[in-house]
Amino acid sequence: MYVITGANGNVGRRLAEILLAEGKKVRVVSRNVDRLQPLAHRGAEVCMGSLQDEAFLAQTFRGARAAYVMIPPNHQAENLRAYQNRVGNVIFNVLKNAGVDYIVNLSSLGAHRPDKTGPVLGLYDQEQRLNWLEKANLVHLRPTFFMENLLSNVHLIKTRGINGTPLRGDLALPMVATKDIARVASEYLLELGFKGIVVRELLGQRNISMNEMTQILGKAIGLNNLQYVQFSFEEAESSMIEAGFSRDVAQSLLQLYGSINERIVIVGTERTDENTTETPFEEFAESFAAAYGAG
Ligand SMILES: NC(=O)c1ccc[n+]([C@@H]2O[C@H](COP(=O)([O-])OP(=O)(O)OC[C@H]3O[C@@H](n4cnc5c(N)ncnc54)[C@H](OP(=O)(O)O)[C@@H]3O)[C@@H](O)[C@H]2O)c1
Numbered sequence: 704m705y706v707i708t709g710a711n712g713n714v715g716r717r718l719a720e721i722l723l724a725e726g727k728k729v730r731v732v733s734r735n736v737d738r739l740q741p742l743a744h745r746g747a748e749v750c751m752g753s754l755q756d757e758a759f760l761a762q763t764f765r766g767a768r769a770a771y772v773m774i775p776p777n778h779q780a781e782n783l784r785a786y787q788n789r790v791g792n793v794i795f796n797v798l799k800n801a802g803v804d805y806i807v808n809l810s811s812l813g814a815h816r817p818d819k820t821g822p823v824l825g826l827y828d829q830e831q832r833l834n835w836l837e838k839a840n841l842v843h844l845r846p847t848f849f850m851e852n853l854l855s856n857v858h859l860i861k862t863r864g865i866n867g868t869p870l871r872g873d874l875a876l877p878m879v880a881t882k883d884i885a886r887v888a889s890e891y892l893l894e895l896g897f898k899g900i901v902v903r904e905l906l907g908q909r910n911i912s913m914n915e916m917t918q919i920l921g922k923a924i925g926l927n928n929l930q931y932v933q934f935s936f937e938e939a940e941s942s943m944i945e946a947g948f949s950r951d952v953a954q955s956l957l958q959l960y961g962s963i964n965e966r967i968v969i970v971g972t973e974r975t976d977e978n979t980t981e982t983p984f985e986e987f988a989e990s991f992a993a994a995y996g997a998g
Contacts, residue, residue: 764801809888
């Protein structure tokens with residue numbers, strides 16, 4: 704039995720689909736049963752509840768041999784790291800008490816650092832915490848920035864005719880498609896051959912700047928002159944707060960953007976065959992165009 708958390712999410716949903724297609728027994732966790740129906744139809748056992756509810760999760764993990772765990776984003780958290788640690792502790796306790804043998808943990812590039820990484824600090828804490836699970840075999844997946852993050856810019860492009868973030872436009876960033884993360888997670892979980900603690904970075908297919916990504920997205924949506932604008936931190940903070948983010952989450956994200964711009968994290972990670980994955984940004988641009996058309 705496999706347990707998949709965040710099963711409505713970018714990585715969890717695709718991972719569950721792969722495991723079900725391979726005929727595995729899968730329990731999927733979410734707070735929203737309706738959205739899990741497609742997985743239920745493929746044979747998944749659906750468990751509705753919150754990752755903050757230890758009694759619910761203990762029940763869900765009972766008898767599981769392997770699990771995919773992640774700490775969901777929470778843009779409204781008053782104190783992001785405290786929220787991440789609350790969820791992280793629940794996950795740690797249920798994995799330990801259920802004696803799960805094989806665990807794939809979704810972490811992030813930069814989770815080796817105890818400072819300057821904003822939302823990744825909670826993932827640093829979680830890696831450290833899970834490393835205490837003496838009997839389990841553990842993979843920390845450390846992906847780079849998700850291509851899917853750009854989907855949140857559909858509204859900006861539609862309303863202001865520009866693409867933008869606080870990241871420098873000329874900085875070549877590793878960008879990964881979440882389906883590549885799910886594919887790698889599935890390989891570990893299908894084989895169950897990993898031992899001890901494994902760290903796997905995932906850098907996507909190539910490094911690419913925001914300027915170049917904007918050109919590719921522009922072409923895909925029929926806006927050939929779409930321009931990239933680097934927003935000031937002040938402008939980005941007020942837009943995030945206006946969009947419903949807590950001040951702490953906004954400031955945390957800006958800390959991460961600042962560290963990326965200064966090449967402290969994400970940028971500069973050495974690319975190897977092992978950390979390079981297959982999906983090019985051009986392929987993501989097609990799904991971006993579909994979302995743009997529907998949005
Ligand atoms: N974005 C990036 O560039 C990036 C890079 C590296 C690492 N990461 C890490 O990747 C993770 C996000 O992965 P993802 O994009 O695959 O996830 P996602 O798409 O954000 O989905 C997370 C899912 O978790 C569920 N969820 C939220 N709160 C929950 C709760 N309290 N209890 C149970 N389920 C809950 C939600 O589904 P329901 O509403 O159905 O419950 C949601 O679909 C985060 O830990 C993030 O830090 C992100």
